[in-house]
Amino acid sequence: MGLSKAIGVISGINECVNLFQWARSAISSLHSRWSGSEEQNLQDHVLHLQSGLERLRDTLPAVYDLINGAEWRCHEHCVAELLPKLKDAVYDADDLLDEFRWYEMKLQVEGNASQSPFIDFFDTVFQGSYNKLNDVQERLDRLSSQLEKMGLRQVTQRFDRSVRPETSSLPNETKIFGRDEVMKQVMGLLNVPTISKRKRARSPVNTSTRASPSNQVGNESRISSLAVLPIVGIGGVGKTTLAQHICSHQRVKSHFELIIWICVSDDFDVKRLTKEVIQSCPGKEATTDNLDSLQRALSNHVNNKRFLIVLDDMWDDALKENGQRWKTFCAPFKRVKDGSMILVTTRCPKVTEGVRTMEPVKLEGLKDDVFWNFFKLCVFGSESSNNDPELEHIGRTILPKLKGSPLAAKTLGRMLRMDLQAPHWNVILESELWELRQEETDILPALRLSYMYLPFYLKQCFSFCAVYPKDYKFEKKYLAEIWVAEGFVEHQGDVPVQDIGHQYFEELVTRSFFQKVRDRYVIHDLLHDMAQKVSEDDCFILRNKSDFDKVPKNVRHLYVLPSSDFDNTNLLSLCKYRKLRTLFCKKQLGKKTGSVMDHWCTELQRMRVISCASTNEVPDSIGKLKHLRYLEISRACPFKSIPSTFCGLYNLQIFNAAKCKLEGLPSEFAKLISLQKLVLDGFQYCSGLSFPKEFNAAEGEQGIRLIRLLKNLNQYCGHLVIRNIGMLSKDQAAEAELKNKKCLDELTLDWSCWASRSSHYYQISQHNEIEVLQVLRPPISLKHLSLSLSRCLPLNLEHVLCPDYVPAIKKIRIADCEMLVSVATERFRDLNFLEELENWSIAIPYFLEIVGCGKLSTLDNLLTQEYLPAIKKIEVRACPRLNWQRGFVFPSSLQRLELNDSGDISPCVPSCLQNLTSLVSLKMIECQGLTSIPGDIWRSSLASLEELDIWCCPDLVSIGGAEAVAKIKYVDICDCPNLDEAEEIMNRNR
Known part of the structure; x- marks a missing residue:
């Protein structure tokens, strides 16, 4: 639970205003159905319902603050008992609101004309949900009041000392296990001599991170900054114990004149810490509360001593205020004696990066052989296994659960030594670690501190991961989609919500809650146990038949492993x-899968996320899942269609059935107004993504099936590419119904007829090609049109560029249309007329590109102010047969012009450049017949020019001299052998 959830709920309440206005209006319009008193009674009920939701809106922010405070004190029994109940009430409030929002969307989709939303609203929401709303509000009020009486409204978000007791430099254990190498490493980094002071071993510290010695004091030197060495690792791995044994080592005590131990914990108060450092100096007292006086005193106390300061258990509040807290604390150590050091222990990689001056020491779990000896010590009080082979066998079986964690070994050791009998040990062996009752200083409470220090928006994301089994390989993109569907991700302006989910994931990675393994991520087993503990009322994993009796009654998220010892009857019991x-079902349901799915959809109507291995059908009852946001079917399934009721899932964001070969979508599929992603076999649609989505008609039946799927997917937006359209018949092309894709911005039609037609089961005649182009007509909102019609029969642009469907076009690209003979400029005249008639604000087009049209001989007066009044960029490349007409002038709006291997342009230069006052870029490449350009053009018509490229123009002899182009910022002239001015121009430009 988090503040982002509260914000989502409140915004949802505000969105329902239209629904209530519509309900009141609908009651009035149907007044003939009721008497006057009945109508007034209904109006009163609607007002009361709206008032109740507004009260809920005002209540929820305070409730979330209360939950936040309660989580810091959930180790108290009474708080731990009430907190799940309060969360449950908030979940119910969210579910209730989400149902209202569904009706709001239904109204948006179906409009006011239909009475069915009104009738459904009263039948399924109003009559039953009015009391439900009161019940939720009363529960919130009652539980909040009880928690407030415990002082949780003003709770300080700090660790309770009973959970994280204060530490000192004295070791609790006389012996440290398995840390000899790391001890040696740390002492080397601390510059502790290996034998004597004379034969001192220098540490392998990166000298670039240390200041050079200066300000000689006797035989010693001073450094201008203090070296900081972090020891980092998860909770309970032994960081503090390692630091204690280092401080107690005789060589370390001999090397440092002063060793100071400070237990920082989660309160990085600079004044408090400075006082504690002073008071740790022999014979010194902190006699003032003034920070300046304290820091000056500390600076004097440590000035002539080689010291080691250990800051144990640092958290990222040390880096708050943009790192100023840490910088302020370090201020007294600006110039200290050489060899002085700070040793930091932390479980936060962020702290490590924020304070270190050398590579951190990363502490991992103990190795198996050493860990077994330590474990035996924790259980039996010695490294003997008590000579009981059965207990030793059970103990060795338990050991892998603990992942080398010394604190986990102590936790389990305490539990095991309570009863040194095999039955007791087997109970512990068969239990999950999170299910075992633990003391406040055991491993899970210790790890829970890491969770508590997460921001609220990350707590709910991480605790949700407890629904996945241990060692699950997470993908960032996939998990972010699930978090969004669950409502855990808060919208932030125009940033795509999936991207925000990715940011959440990366934050958890940087805090070591996820560890990267190749291209995926895992959660450390002990952290997974901790996640299961903090979410034990919400998340559950079904591993075998016996687990069905352990499911919490108000469980919200379930994962079903593919066990063989339960069947569909057990799965039906989940209803x-x-x-x-949330339901992740990895067990294949067999032939009766449709029945199981039908029961789930009928009974579990609060579902937001469903992921199942397979199903032989999508039942009609799927339409009852008003809250559903995410539906995944992970394996290939036999069904070829989905029911029309599917189109009522107005909240649905993602439908992923990547191995299912649907042959079509329901006619009302466009009603899925929240749909962001659709993945089917060979077909992927992602809303808002700019990459082109390609469909290839040359793939036979598969290609035709995929194009047919476009028919009812009218949400399609971005860039759509259809390749090998020459393989389509007119009727097949018409099935795409592109004209209805009102969100489509860019369309590429690629003829690609080089593919062998004999490989296709349709024999398409040449006269059909133009008909195919005409039925692939894009929507009137299209911004960019790209045509690649190689080896198509001779045609004019008028065959595809029709004035009634491109009024908003900004870019036209005509590439590799080998048989194109005319661009049919009258169509552009018509378009300009239509634009003016309909008062469109966007003139056509902004960008015209004609590339590789080898037979194109004329532009038919296209490139003029009359036809292209708002054109900004023109590229004409690889059209060698063009016959440029004499005397035409490019439109004055033009900003970029490229003429490349485009016929003999000598008649039109310089006259065609006379009007280009807006031009900033001019490229003339392989322009045959171009001989000269008068110098006055650069100073008058082309005064705005910033970039000039002239390449491979063999007949060019003059462009007006170096002075003429001197003001142009970038000039590149090459392979113009007869242009004597080129060298001087290039030298001046450099």
Whole structure:
């Protein structure tokens, strides 16, 4: 639970205003159905319902603050008992609101004309949900009041000392296990001599991170900054114990004149810490509360001593205020004696990066052989296994669960030595670590501190991961989609919500809650146990048949592993968990899968996320899941269609059935107004992504099937590419119904007829090609049109560029249209007329590109002010047969012009450049017949020019001299052998 969830709920309440206005209006319009008193009674009910939701809006922010405070004190029994109940009430409030929002979207989709939303609203929401709303509000009020009486409204978000006791430099254990090498490493980094002071071993510290010695004091030197060495690792791995044994080592005590131990914990108060450092100096007292006086005193106390300061258990509040807290604390150590050091222990990689001056020491779990000896010590009080082979066998089986963690070994060791009998040990062996009752200083409470220090928006994301089994390989993109569907990700302006989910994931990675393994991520087993503990009322994993009796009654998220010892009857029993929001079912359901799915969709109507291995059908009852945002079917399934009721899933964001070969989508599929991603076999649609989505008609039946899927996917936006359109018949092309894709911005039609037609089961005649182009007509909102019609029969642009469907076009690209003979400029005249008639604000087009049209001989007066009044960029390349007409002038709006291997342009230069006052870029490449350009053009018509490229123009002899182009910022002239001015121009330009 987090503040972002509260914001989402409140915004949802505000969105329902239209729904209530519509309900009141609908009651009035249907007044003939009721008497006057009945109508007034209905109007009163609607007002009361709206008032109740507004009250909920005002209540929820305070409730979330209360939950935040309560989580810091959940180790108290009474708080731990009430907190799940309060969270449950908030979940119910969110579910209730989400149902209202669904009706709001239904109204948006179906409009006011239909009475069915109104009738459904009263039948399924109003009559039953009015009392439900009161019940939720009363529960929130009652539980909040009880927690407030415990002082949780003003709770300080700090670690309780009973959970994280204060540490000192004295070791609790006389012996440290398995740390000889790391001890040696750390002492080397601390510059502790290996034998004596005379034969001192220098540490392998990166000298670039240390200041050079200066200000000689006797035989010693001073340094201008203090070296900081972090020891980093997860909670309970032994960082503090390692630091204690280092401080207690005789060589370390001999090397440093002063060793100071400070237990920082989560309160990095500079004044407090400075006082503690002073008071740790022999015979010194902190006699003032003035920070300046304290820091000056500290600077004097440590000035002539080689010291070691250990800052144990630092958290990232040390880096708050843009790192100023840490910098302020370090201020007294600006010029200290050489060899002085700070040793930091932390579980936060962020702290490590923020304070270190050398590479950190990363502490991992103990190795197996050493860990077994330590474990035996924790259990039996010695490294003997008590000579009981059965207990030793059970102990060795338990050991892998602990992942080398010394604190985990102590936790389990305490539990095991309570009863040195095999039955007791087997109970512990068969239990999950998170299920075992633990003391406040055991491993899970210790790890829970890491969780508590997360921001609220990350807590709910991480705790949700407890629903996945251990060692699950997470993909960032996939998990972010699930978090969004669950409502855990807060919108931030125009940033795509999936991107924000990715940011959340990366934050958890930097805090070591996820570890990268190749291209995926895992959660450390002990952190997974901790996640299961903090979410034990919400998340559950079904591993075998016996687990069905352990499911929490108000469980929200379930994961079903593919066990063989339960069947569909067990899966049907899940229907009793009516508050379920998430169901991951990895077990294949067999021939009766449709029945199981039907029961789930009928009974579990609060579901937001469903991921199942397979199903032989998508049942009609799927339409009852008003809250559903994410539906995944991970394996190939036999069904070829989905029911029309599917189109009522107005909240659905992602439908992923990557191995399912649907042959079509329901006619009302466009009603899925929240749909962001659709993945089917060979077909992927992602809303808002700019990469081109390609469909290839040359793939036979598969290609035709995919193009057919476009028919009812009218949400399609971005860039759509259809390749090998020459393989389509007119009727097949018409099935795409491109004209209805009102969100489509860019369309590429690629003829690609080089493919062998004999490989296709349709024999398409040449006269059909133009008909195919005409039925692939894009929507009137299209911004960019790209045509690649190689080896198509001779045609004019008028065959595809029709005035009634491109009024908003900004860019036209005509590439590799080998048989194109005319661009049919009258079409552009018509378009300009239509634009003016309909008062469109965008003139056509902004960008015209004609590339590789080998037979194109004329532009038919196209490149003029009359036809292209708002054109900004023109490229004409690889059209060698063009016959440029004499005397035409490019439009004055033009900003970029490229003429490349485009016929004999000598008649039109310089006259065609006379009007280009807006031109900033001019490229003339392989322009045959171009002989000269008068110098006055650069100073008058082309005064705005910033970039000039002239390449491979063999007949060019003059462009007006170096002085004429001197003001142009970038000039590049090459392979113009007869242009004597080129060298002087290039030298001046450099």
